[in-house]
Amino acid sequence: MYIFIRMGVNDVYGDAVIVFELMMLVTSVCALLVSGWLWLQARRRSSLQALSGFGVMMALWCAGHVAILQGWERLGILLILANPLMPTFFLHFATRFVYPGRGRAPGWLQWLSRHVAALYAIGAAVILISWIGPGGRTVPLGSFEAFFVFQGLGWFNIAYTVAIGILAHLVLVWGLSVHKGNLRRSIVAMFAAGGWGLLLATSFIFPSLGIDWYPYPMLLLPSYVVLLVYGVVRYQILEANTFAREALPWLVLALVLLGVMALVRAFATTLGLDELSAVPLAKLWLSGLIAVAAALLLRRPLNSLSGQLIYPGVRLNEALLERWLNRLKSAGSWDALQRLASELITRQMGQPVRIQLQQEGEPVPPAREGALGILCQHRARGWRFRLEGWDDLKPGARLTGEVFGSLLATSCGLLERSLQLAEAERRRLASEHLVELGSLSAVMAHELRNPLNVISMATADLPAERRALIQAQLKRADRQISDLLLYSGRMELQPQPVDLGGLLGSLEPLFDWQQTGFETDLPAGLQLRADPHRLQQVFTNLIDNALSFVRNQPGSLIRIDADDSGRHIRIHNNGPAIEPSLHDSLFQPYVSRRAGGSGLGLAIVRRIMDAHGGSVRLRTDLGWPVTFELVFPEGAGT
Known part of the structure; x- marks a missing residue:
């Protein structure tokens, strides 16, 4: 809000200055939000505490530039000269990330791991010296009334900052040489983000070297914070990928909106919109960003409200759907899945719902008049569901049936694949067993039939009744031997x-x-x-x-x-x-x-x-x- 007031009462600042101030504010806010999230996630990986500190220092550094533009030059200089703590936090994070304190590591890395507190103390001493120095001042730069430049001991401050940054990346180089998998991918992402950050921050030094050039790359600093943190945690914390998937469309929407606003303003005079052409571009951009932010904040409440208006009475949420899917996936047979599905949807609907699972080739069971049912059928392209008796229900109830039917069809596919794998494993084991059984059966058949033949010949002189009884039992034994050989022998087909x-x-x-x-x-x-x-x-x-x-x-x-x-x-x-x-x-x-x-x-x-x-x-x-x-x-x- 205060930027609107400044744009209205102080026209000395041009659009470029306002845009720079806005980007510094956005970077500071993004860094604070990300740092807070990292601190909450640090109970999973303690190294994220140091990365959270890096984000806080980044926010203070950007806040220093905003303070100078607001006329609080002394405060702004102090915040900017505190930058040695930024790479120190990153060095602490890199050390803990690649070497958590166990396993082999070079002596210098072990020393760094044990003496992190000393590095913080040295960094604080450098800051204090540059504050007393003095280490910096402000000078006019183009449309800027005041912009920070280094002087005196401030050069020692920036040299120490660069040295600690190089040391942090040497730690990452060692980690790159010993680690594999996701840890290695995270390190590569850090290098890529670090190169991007170095490119953006280079323009910050130009005014200190006497180069009168607007620091355009610094306008993209918000991307550096986000890319660095996302590159680190995307392979470690899956929630980061979920958040990125939801945030990316909104980021693209914001960029498209800013581009459209700039284009419309450029052609405003041609279109007869003279009043719009007189509005500073920074005002238009800020208004657009506020509109996008408001839409983002209101998205979930409005989705919930619209869902209640269109589907009144529906009690579907992510937790319920996940519970349904987990329960359905726990079924180990078709009968168990059918019974469990009927129980779940009946409890949700408050009335009996019949579940029918139809395998391919089976006849379609007739629907019951006036009864609710879900028929899940196997088709060439997988499992499909069909609602029966739901036409006269309210849209909310029908939506519940469709969502549950979709989950049931998915569960049928999972169960089918599970049973197929189990059957394939059973056949493999049975085949191995039959090979052994076949060899044994052939030997046993030979050994058993010889004495059976002897017994058969020995009955020739017996009375007819006794001979018939013995011959019947011999035939039974021979049939059992034949069945055993048939079951255990090789099954060669000639179709x-x-x-x-x-x-x-x-x-x-x-x-x-x-x-x-x-x-x-x-x-x-x-x-x-x-x-x-x-x-x-x-x-x-x-x-x-x-x-x-x-x-x-x-x-x-x-x-x-x-x-x-x-x-x-x-x-x-x-x-x-x-x-x-x-x-x-x-x-x-x-x-x-x-x-x-x-x-x-x-x-x-x-x-x-x-x-x-x-x-x-x-x-x-x-x-x-x-x-x-x-x-x-x-x-x-x-």
Whole structure:
């Protein structure tokens, strides 16, 4: 505000002086704000305390120039001559940053680390000497009524300041040679910012050397403070990057606004705006900066107010969204994710919300009339959500559903990738295990079949009834050995088009159906690209497994059908349902529900389907007590 008063009552100062004074004020304010933030962050990295002190001294140095322009010349000279503490703080920071007091370091660096207090004392002595000296005075410079220049002991002051600055950068050079990663990147950023600062501050010395030149580079000093601190902390404190991302658009907006104001003022006379052309450019720039600052301060309150006006009653905030996402990411299965999502959105909405997760290829579940629901579907480009029953709700409630649906779709993608990685790891371990098991099985099969053959031959003279009993058990043992070899052996496929209807027709005479019905419902001419021998083993195992539970049961039935694509083939039977406790372990080896089973039938089915790039799973939601669904990869069914 006082700059407006000065521009109104003292026209001796031109625009250039006002701009210089404004930039010094901006630099001082920026340095103080950054220093305060660094001090708060210093509990994470103690070296930031020294960098905070550097920022304070930078603010006082710029305030000294403002004081001189305000007529407080003695105070301004004292503040400017206090500049030796600025590089001393930076030297302290650089020492702590590259050498926190442990590990190997040169003797001179260890000495600096131990005697930082002595450096501050020497710097204070230099300041005191230059104050008494005297070390500086003010002289007219162009449009400036007074500008600081060094004299007498002031040259010792500036020489000491430069020497300490060089020493600080030597410390950084050593750090650059020993450190890697983010620490090294921070040091490189310090060098870049230091070079920029040296370029900007050089013009400050010109008047002391008798060069009558306006210090244009000093107008950019605010950028030096920001770039130095940001370059240091951006690799150490992630919040700095978040702040920079939010602040950069506003900085660009301010620069564009200043440029537009200067352009409009230049052509004001041409446009017939004579009153605007008479307004000093500094006044226009200051007004624009105040407008940008006011907009920045009011941005969050206005966003909150507009959100409440447009979406009344909505209670969404960053903390809630983060809590939702963390809870959803904690789910380890599709059922857990569906249950957890329903609980979260139901609690938020105050009424039941049904969550449906639809994998690719699954039928779309019907929507319930009048019920709220979120359907999350897997598509070619990832997971997408759809709101069901939300059309008549208020915009705020619908916004809540859309935000939650978006988080749910993201969580579905994360869970899918997590499960895929877990499955890939399981297959890798299983493959390693099967290699070992295959070698062992081949040896054991040879060793076991020899005595079994001897036993079989020894039963020739036994009574028929006893011989039949022993032969049945020998066949059972041989079948188990065959299953073990099949499960543990190498799975080499020879895929070719297979007529599924013809394959099932050829298998039908091989089974003892014992009054069990058998029917198929397949698309006409359905062919699968698969290994016919392995595919026959899959259906043989599944049909044999089903028959063991439905033979001689009234109305027993086995039915095989497929969808139009031929990729989803289902084997149903109306035998007893499988106990829920067995669902998770059903396809693991040596898990069997029937007496006399090897416990490898379903495990072999899964291994064959895995080799084809497909899968097998138990379904209990299709109206049959037991359904095994074979899912083949895309392009397998024609």
